[in-house]
Amino acid sequence: MMVGLYRAEFSDMKLALLSDIHSNLHALQACLAHARAQGAQQFAFLGDLVGYGAQPAEVLECIMALQGEGATVLRGNHEQVTLAPPDVVQQIGDMGAQWTHSQLSTHQRNWLAQLPLTHDLGAVLLVHASVNEPERWRYVDSPMAATASLDAARAWPQVRYVFGGHVHAQTLYYRGAVGQLMPFQPQAGVAIPVPRHRQWLATVGSVGQPRDGNPQAMYALFDQSAALLTFHRVHYDHAAAADAIRRAGLPQFFATRLEAGR
Amino acid sequence: MKLLTPGSELDGFTIGECIHSGGMAHIYHVTYAQGRHNPGFPMAMKVPRMASGDGAENIISFEVECQIQQVLAGSHVPRFVAAGDLERMPYLVMEYLAGRTLQHWLDAPQPLDVNVITRLGVAMARAAHALHLQNTVHLDLKPQNVLFRPTPGATEPAPAAQPLGAFGAAVLLDFGLSHHAHYPDLLAEQLRKAVGSPAWIAPEQVVGVRGDPRSDVFAIGVMLYQLCTGELPFGEPQTAAGMRQRLWIDPVPPRKRRADLPAWLQEVVLRCLEPEAAKRYPSAALLAFDLSHPTQVHVSERGTNTQATPFLTHVKRWIKAAGMHYQPSPVPSQQIEEVPIVMVAVPYRDATDATLYSLRQAVARSLGTRPGARLACVTVIPSSLSNTTSEERSETQLHRRYLTQLHQWAQPLDHPGRQSSCHVLESGDVAQALLDYAVGNQVSVIVMGAATHGLKTQRFIATVPIKVAMDAPCTVILVKQTLPFAQLAGAAEDDTDPRGGALVDPRGPGAALYGDDLGPLG
Numbered sequence: 001m002m003v004g005l006y007r008a009e010f011s012d013m014k015l016a017l018l019s020d021i022h023s024n025l026h027a028l029q030a031c032l033a034h035a036r037a038q039g040a041q042q043f044a045f046l047g048d049l050v051g052y053g054a055q056p057a058e059v060l061e062c063i064m065a066l067q068g069e070g071a072t073v074l075r076g077n078h079e080q081v082t083l084a085p086p087d088v089v090q091q092i093g094d095m096g097a098q099w100t101h102s103q104l105s106t107h108q109r110n111w112l113a114q115l116p117l118t119h120d121l122g123a124v125l126l127v128h129a130s131v132n133e134p135e136r137w138r139y140v141d142s143p144m145a146a147t148a149s150l151d152a153a154r155a156w157p158q159v160r161y162v163f164g165g166h167v168h169a170q171t172l173y174y175r176g177a178v179g180q181l182m183p184f185q186p187q188a189g190v191a192i193p194v195p196r197h198r199q200w201l202a203t204v205g206s207v208g209q210p211r212d213g214n215p216q217a218m219y220a221l222f223d224q225s226a227a228l229l230t231f232h233r234v235h236y237d238h239a240a241a242a243d244a245i246r247r248a249g250l251p252q253f254f255a256t257r258l259e260a261g262r
Numbered sequence: 263m264k265l266l267t268p269g270s271e272l273d274g275f276t277i278g279e280c281i282h283s284g285g286m287a288h289i290y291h292v293t294y295a296q297g298r299h300n301p302g303f304p305m306a307m308k309v310p311r312m313a314s315g316d317g318a319e320n321i322i323s324f325e326v327e328c329q330i331q332q333v334l335a336g337s338h339v340p341r342f343v344a345a346g347d348l349e350r351m352p353y354l355v356m357e358y359l360a361g362r363t364l365q366h367w368l369d370a371p372q373p374l375d376v377n378v379i380t381r382l383g384v385a386m387a388r389a390a391h392a393l394h395l396q397n398t399v400h401l402d403l404k405p406q407n408v409l410f411r412p413t414p415g416a417t418e419p420a421p422a423a424q425p426l427g428a429f430g431a432a433v434l435l436d437f438g439l440s441h442h443a444h445y446p447d448l449l450a451e452q453l454r455k456a457v458g459s460p461a462w463i464a465p466e467q468v469v470g471v472r473g474d475p476r477s478d479v480f481a482i483g484v485m486l487y488q489l490c491t492g493e494l495p496f497g498e499p500q501t502a503a504g505m506r507q508r509l510w511i512d513p514v515p516p517r518k519r520r521a522d523l524p525a526w527l528q529e530v531v532l533r534c535l536e537p538e539a540a541k542r543y544p545s546a547a548l549l550a551f552d553l554s555h556p557t558q559v560h561v562s563e564r565g566t567n568t569q570a571t572p573f574l575t576h577v578k579r580w581i582k583a584a585g586m587h588y589q590p591s592p593v594p595s596q597q598i599e600e601v602p603i604v605m606v607a608v609p610y611r612d613a614t615d616a617t618l619y620s621l622r623q624a625v626a627r628s629l630g631t632r633p634g635a636r637l638a639c640v641t642v643i644p645s646s647l648s649n650t651t652s653e654e655r656s657e658t659q660l661h662r663r664y665l666t667q668l669h670q671w672a673q674p675l676d677h678p679g680r681q682s683s684c685h686v687l688e689s690g691d692v693a694q695a696l697l698d699y700a701v702g703n704q705v706s707v708i709v710m711g712a713a714t715h716g717l718k719t720q721r722f723i724a725t726v727p728i729k730v731a732m733d734a735p736c737t738v739i740l741v742k743q744t745l746p747f748a749q750l751a752g753a754a755e756d757d758t759d760p761r762g763g764a765l766v767d768p769r770g771p772g773a774a775l776y777g778d779d780l781g782p783l784g
Contacts, residue, residue, distance in 0.1 A: 176451040184446040192445055193329050197349045 014039050017204040017220045019046035019128070019165025022078070023053025023100065024208025024258070027217040028062060030236035031207050038221055044119075046165040046204065047076025047128030052254050053208055054244035056100045060108050075115035076128040076166065077137040083113055096250060123196060123224065125159040129166040139167050143181040146173040146201045150181070161194070162201040163222070170205035170218055170231045174198065188233040195227050202229060215261035266309065271295050273346060275307060275355060286320055286438070287311060292355060305343055306358035322448050323438035328354050329445060330437040334396055338389035338433055359433055361412055364405035368488055370426055373520060376527060378427050379489045380553050385410060385432035386482050387550035391704050393434060394475040394546060394594045401472060402439040403481035404462045405488070409433045441473040443593040461498045465509045465537045468502070475594045476539040479546055483534020490527065491519040495535060509537050510579035512571040526556050529565030537583065544601035544634045547704035551603060551636065554703065558683035601634035602706030607696050607730070608671055609711065610641045610664055617711050618671060620743040625709050626675060628739065637682035639672045640699055642692045661686045693729035701735055712740035
C-alpha cells in the first residue's frame, strides 16, 4: 500500500535527473539551484558521484543529505573504482581513484558500497549505464545500445522511461515511424513532449564534466504528469572548480578539461 | 472511431454538428459545456479515425499535429485550445476559422487575374515564413491546407460569396506531416521515404529530407503554378518513381500554357520549383518580397522562356539526380537567418557625405558575411513634396528623381548575384512608413543613421531613429558616422556629429564645436 501511495505522489512531482557529478561541488550546487528554481521536488543521482574532481567528500555529504529527504541515488563505475582503487596506476583515472578513496570517510565508503545499480519508480527506470547488464557499464551511445537497454527494461513491465548517464552527452532516443530507435539531439531548455504511450530512453548528460566543448553543466528535468522532459545546460563557476583540482594536486588535465568542456 | 453524437459531451466540450468527414478524421463544431466561458472565437474538434485496420501512420501523424499545434503561435495558424489523451480519447480542439481555402480560387471558372495570384502568393509566403521563424516546416502545403481569412471587417457577404480579390491573411492548417526542429521527428525513419502529398511534395522530401524550409517554398511554387495555369506542374504521380521525376524534370513554362502571364511571374514561380533547394528562394520572406515588388524582379531566361526543356538536358539532370540522397537539414530559424532582408533607410535630404558613406559601410558589413542576403534601400519623402498641378513636382517625376539618387547611393554595394532594390515611399510620418515597410516585407535588419532624418529636433522630440528602434519588429542598427568629412574640410555643417568632430578638430579637443549644439546623444 505504501509503495502504491508513494508512486501516485511521485508521478505529480518534477524529478531532476543528475548524473556524473564527478566530485564537482560547484557544478552540483548550480544544477540543484537551477532545478529548484524550475520547480523540482524530487532528485535522482544516477551514479558517478565521485572521481576526477576535487571535492568528493563535500559532494557526498550534499547527496547523502538529499537522500535523507527522499532522493534516489545509484552507483556508477567510478564508485566501484573508488571503493577498490587499483594498486598500480595504469591510466590517468586510477590516480584520481586512489586520491578520492583517501578523501572519503569510512562511513561514506560504506554508504557508497550499498548503493543500487538500478531503481524503479513505476513508469521510470533509473540506471547509471545500460539496463542490459548494468554491472558491465555499457555505453549507451548508439541506437543499437539504446535498444539493448530498453529491451532489458522489459523485465519491469510498467516502465515507459529509462533514464541514465555514463556517456556525458544529452540524447533522447525515441521510436520512429517503423519502430526502431532514433537518436534526437535536444535543444537545452526546450520541454519535449514524451507521452507515455511510447517508450523513451534518455541519457541526461554530465553535471560535473561536460565533454561537448561547452563547459556548462548538464542535467534533465522530468515532469511526469505533463509528460515533458527538459534537458538543461547550467552555467557554473568552472574556473573555481578547476582551481580546486589544481590545489588538490590532481592531474592538470582534469582541471583544463573543465575549462574547455572537453 | 464511431461518430460523436451532436449534443453529447466530451472532456468538457459539447459536440456540435460534424463539419467534415474525411479519410483521416472527423471535424466537429464544439463549444465549452456549461459553466465555462467560450474563448471568444468559435472552436472545432478534430477526431482522428483510428478504427482497427487504420494505418499506424495516421495515428503518429495525429500525434505530431497535436504536439506542434500546441506550441505554434501567431495569426497564421489556428489557435490551440486542448488535446485529448492519445491513449484514452484522441482529439484536438482548436480555433475554427471561417474563410476559403486556396481550392476556392483554383475552382474559379476563368483564369485568375495576375494581381490576385500575386497577392495570394504573398499571403502564403508570409504565413510560411511566420512558421519557419518558429522552427517549424509545414511539409504538406497544398490548396486544402491554406485558408484565407475574410477581408478584415467584412462580415457580409459570407466568405464564399466574396469577390475573388477580397481576402485577408493566409492561415496554414493540418500539421500532421510537419517537422519541428526542437522535437523528435516521430515520422522520420531509418529507411528514408517520401512523406507528403504527391502533387506538391518537394524533391528533397521525396528522398526523405524533412525539415528544410525551402520544401515549403517549393510547395507554394506548385500552388502558384496552379493558380497561373490551372495545371499541376508535375501532375499527380501515384508511385515513388513518378515522384522522383521532379528531381530532374522542368515543368512546362507557365507562359507556354498562358501567354498573358508576365515574365517576372514565371521567373518567380520557376525559381520556387527548382529541383535543387539551393537554387530556390532561400526563404519564404524573399519569395514574398519578389511577389510584392514585381518591377524589382531580375528576369532571366527562366522567366522569358516559353519552350519546354530539351530532352538531352533532362537526361543529364537525371544522371545528376541519381546521386541525390538524404542529408540532414539545418534548423529552420538558423537557415533563414543566413538569408536576411536588410533594409537601409537613406534620408532624402540633409545628410552629409560622411553620413551617407558610413551608412553604406554599415550596410556592406551587414551583408558581407551573408551572400544570400537581400538589400532593400528605402527613402521616405513627405507627401507634401509632390504637387499635382506642377509638372516638375508631379509624383512620378519626384519619385524618379529620388529613385535615381538612391540608385547612385547604392551602386557601390552592387555585387554580382546580390539581389537589391530601391524604393521611394511617400508619407508624412517617416518612422511609421519605415516600420510599415519593415513589417510588410519581413525585414530582418534595419540599418539607419543615428542622427539622420531631422537631427536638429533631436533634443525635443522622439526622433525617427529612436521611434524606429523602439517599435521595430527586428534588429535595428543605428549608424554613427566614422569620418566627419565636413570637419576635415574645415567648415562646420549643421548636421555633423559634434563629439565625433572634436576628435579631429585641428583647433584641439574641446574647442568651439562643443557649443550649445551638443545634444544628449552626442
